[in-house]
Amino acid sequence: MTTTHSLTANPVLRVAPAAPAEAAAYFRANLVFHADVSDVAAALTGDGDPGFSVLDSRSTAAWDQGHIPGAVHLPTALIPEQAEQLLDQAVPVVTYCWGPGCNGATRAALALAELGYQVKEMLGGFEYWVREGFAFETWEGRERRAADVLTAPADSQDCGC
Numbered sequence: 001m002t003t004t005h006s007l008t009a010n011p012v013l014r015v016a017p018a019a020p021a022e023a024a025a026y027f028r029a030n031l032v033f034h035a036d037v038s039d040v041a042a043a044l045t046g047d048g049d050p051g052f053s054v055l056d057s058r059s060t061a062a063w064d065q066g067h068i069p070g071a072v073h074l075p076t077a078l079i080p081e082q083a084e085q086l087l088d089q090a091v092p093v094v095t096y097c098w099g100p101g102c103n104g105a106t107r108a109a110l111a112l113a114e115l116g117y118q119v120k121e122m123l124g125g126f127e128y129w130v131r132e133g134f135a136f137e138t139w140e141g142r143e144r145r146a147a148d149v150l151t152a153p154a155d156s157q158d159c160g161c
Contacts, residue, residue: 010057033109036122036124037122043155052120054096055072056078057074057075057096093112096129132146
């Protein structure tokens, strides 16, 4: 016996999925605006120039607590007056802030885009950089924590996504 559920009773399908072409356009656009932590880390640890700059938009106290090695520190409020001295406008910028609960990287990306920079936001922010086990720097030096198995594969560097 087959049970048929009403679409209105199913909270996932209460609003029908987009047509495939619309979904493809949406997800393509999403990738234009976002990069994930593991892709940023792979590009930064690869051979040569990754082709982008990384910008930490948090406060000095947060930067001192830990930041991505090689990142440029530029709090969002200072972007309009200091971006030109710290960033090459011909090089795309990947912004990050604390994590998924913070929209500081989004505000920084907006400020940079309004100044004419090509920009992407790093999903997960500094929180997921650390949780995935990538090296970070503090005022005391370089650190690395074990990867959280809920955010990164336990036995591999590649999640296969």
